[in-house]
Amino acid sequence: MARAGLTPERLTLAGAELADEVGFDQVTLSALARRFDVKVASLYSHLKNSQELRTRIALFALEELADRVADALAGRAGKDALAAFADAYRDYAREHPGRYDAARLRLDPETAAASAGVRHAQMTRAILRGYDLAEPDQTHAVRMLGSVFHGYVSLELAGGFEHSAPDARESWAWVVDSLDTLLRNRGTTP
Amino acid sequence: MARAGLTPERLTLAGAELADEVGFDQVTLSALARRFDVKVASLYSHLKNSQELRTRIALFALEELADRVADALAGRAGKDALAAFADAYRDYAREHPGRYDAARLRLDPETAAASAGVRHAQMTRAILRGYDLAEPDQTHAVRMLGSVFHGYVSLELAGGFEHSAPDARESWAWVVDSLDTLLRNRGTTP
DNA sequence: GCATTTGCCTAAAGGGTTTAGGCAAATGCC
DNA sequence: GGCATTTGCCTAAACCCTTTAGGCAAATGC
Numbered sequence: 001m002a003r004a005g006l007t008p009e010r011l012t013l014a015g016a017e018l019a020d021e022v023g024f025d026q027v028t029l030s031a032l033a034r035r036f037d038v039k040v041a042s043l044y045s046h047l048k049n050s051q052e053l054r055t056r057i058a059l060f061a062l063e064e065l066a067d068r069v070a071d072a073l074a075g076r077a078g079k080d081a082l083a084a085f086a087d088a089y090r091d092y093a094r095e096h097p098g099r100y101d102a103a104r105l106r107l108d109p110e111t112a113a114a115s116a117g118v119r120h121a122q123m124t125r126a127i128l129r130g131y132d133l134a135e136p137d138q139t140h141a142v143r144m145l146g147s148v149f150h151g152y153v154s155l156e157l158a159g160g161f162e163h164s165a166p167d168a169r170e171s172w173a174w175v176v177d178s179l180d181t182l183l184r185n186r187g188t189t190p
Numbered sequence: 191m192a193r194a195g196l197t198p199e200r201l202t203l204a205g206a207e208l209a210d211e212v213g214f215d216q217v218t219l220s221a222l223a224r225r226f227d228v229k230v231a232s233l234y235s236h237l238k239n240s241q242e243l244r245t246r247i248a249l250f251a252l253e254e255l256a257d258r259v260a261d262a263l264a265g266r267a268g269k270d271a272l273a274a275f276a277d278a279y280r281d282y283a284r285e286h287p288g289r290y291d292a293a294r295l296r297l298d299p300e301t302a303a304a305s306a307g308v309r310h311a312q313m314t315r316a317i318l319r320g321y322d323l324a325e326p327d328q329t330h331a332v333r334m335l336g337s338v339f340h341g342y343v344s345l346e347l348a349g350g351f352e353h354s355a356p357d358a359r360e361s362w363a364w365v366v367d368s369l370d371t372l373l374r375n376r377g378t379t380p
Numbered sequence: 381g382c383a384t385t386t387g388c389c390t391a392a393a394g395g396g397t398t399t400a401g402g403c404a405a406a407t408g409c410c
Numbered sequence: 411g412g413c414a415t416t417t418g419c420c421t422a423a424a425c426c427c428t429t430t431a432g433g434c435a436a437a438t439g440c
Contacts, residue, residue: 003405003418025215030396040397042419050397106348136356140364143342143351147365151341152333158296161333166326174330175337182372193387193436220427230428232388240428 004038008046011036012056019057019098024105027098029053054105059115061099065092066116069123078130079180085127086149086176093153100153131183141183148175194228198236201226202246209247209288214295217288219243244295249305251289255282256306259313268320269370275317276339276366283343290343321373331373338365 014035019027029050033040047053065088072088073081093100107115124142133141152175155161161168204225209217219240223230237243255278262278263271283290297305314332323331342365345351351358 006418028396029398039420041399041421044398045418104348109353136360137364139354139356140361143345143358143361144338144365144368146350147341147345148334148338149341150345151337151339154344155333155337155340158294160336163299164329166329168333170326171330171333174327175334178330178334178372178376181375182368185371186368196387218427219429229389231390231430234429235387 004036004042006036006038006042006046008056011043011046011053012060015053015057016060016096016099016102019102020096021098024054024057024098024101027054027057054102055107055111057099057102058105058107059111061096061103062116062120064096064099065089065103066119066123068092069120073123073126079176081127081130082180082183083176085123086172089149090153090156090172093157097157100157104150104154128183132187133183137186141186145179148179194226194232196226196228196232196236198246201233201236201243202250205243205247206250206286206289206292209292210286211288214244214247214288214291217244217247244292245297245301247289247292248295248297249301251286251293252306252310254286254289255279255293256309256313258282259310263313263316269366271317271320272370272373273366275313276362279339280343280346280362283347287347290347294340294344318373322377323373327376331376335369338369 011032015027015032018031018035022031029040029043029047032053033043043053047056068091069085069088072084076084107117121142124145125138127145128138128141131141152172156168161171201222205217205222208221208225212221219230219233219237222243223233233243237246258281259275259278262274266274297307311332314335315328317335318328318331321331342362346358351361
């Protein structure tokens with residue numbers, strides 16, 4: 001029989017696409033095998049188990065999102081950078097809801113330490129350089145930004161803002177503006 | 191054979207407890223049947239299917255959380271109310287991580303409209319009365335509060351702040367303080 | 381006390397995960 | 411090019427979760 005040319009990378013990418021189509025929690029080895037027109041057991045030559053697939057999709061999404069954010073941040077600073085970061089985040093979640101979900105998968109500490117999650121934290125701190133915060137305020141601010149962005153995007157994806165005015169985009173702009181003001185007030189620069 | 195005395199309510203409560211113990215996504219009819227020492231098929235006399243169980247647990251958690259928040263808010267206003275709301279939210283999620291997850295389950299519009307989710311929105315708006323915001327700012331603020339609280343709690347539960355200083359509780363206080371300042375500045379009162 | 385309803389049962393089918401063992405295609409070596 | 415080894419996909423089978431169908435016995439109602 002002809003070989004299908006499976007690799008962990010191809011399976012991961014297909015899994016990410018599947019996640020966007022049917023939801024991250026519906027990504028199964030069975031569905032993936034169907035997509036490649038292959039028997040389920042064949043996937044076990046390339047993946048230890050279904051958990052490894054999920055982890056790989058999560059790492060892939062973190063990487064892809066970090067790349068996008070890095071791109072969006074290039075050459076920007078201050079509020080401009082904050083808004084670019086926020087938009088890159090929100091846009092990714094809207095374009096790739098399944099991958100976004102995957103990026104929120106809880107990873108074990110070692111895996112997380114080796115993931116692009118580290119770059120995310122670095123980029124968040126880079127934005128805060130424009131606001132001149134001393135520790136521990138800077139850490140508090142990193143956590144707050146992460147919370148707001150993640151919280152907003154996840155509520156929006158869950159449909160929480162769907163059937164009410166104003167538009168979710170307007171509230172997003174208001175939130176970003178508010179965070180900018182807040183961070184400027186918290187800064188040590190007079 | 192003796193009857194086990196199953197009811198939708200008892201199954202829902204046991205499901206909520208199970209969620210806190212093993213995670214909401216691990217709540218299965220099989221596990222629930224084992225807990226009652228009953229065959230799985232017997233549960234179908236009380237629940238349409240496993241989705242109904244999940245929905246019932248979600249509604250139960252929303253109700254329970256709303257009760258707690260209402261309790262915490264009684265007799266408070268302004269920053270005091272904001273902090274009480276925030277703490278009630280965070281404490282519930284830490285005490286009942288599985289139920290908290292359940293409360294985030296996406297409900298269909300009619301179910302959501304009849305759920306305690308409505309009370310949550312009302313209470314959030316009640317807090318904002320202390321800050322005197324005009325529309326559409328008030329709606330933006332409702333969304334921002336929901337985002338921050340949900341985002342922070344979900345990142346904390348996911349272990350995001352675990353292996354770093356300062357303590358997650360300190361950042362929480364900082365965030366609540368920041369939100370208070372922010373809302374006061376956005377208010378129309380001079 | 382008897383008929384009806386209700387609650388839990390067995391049985392079975394369908395789908396996802398995972399392991400064991402086999403055959404054929406690809407690869408490497410002379 | 412021919413042969414041995416490795417690799418990739420296969421079949422088979424076990425286990426778990428969900429859901430439906432049909433049966434019997436306990437509880438309920440008159």
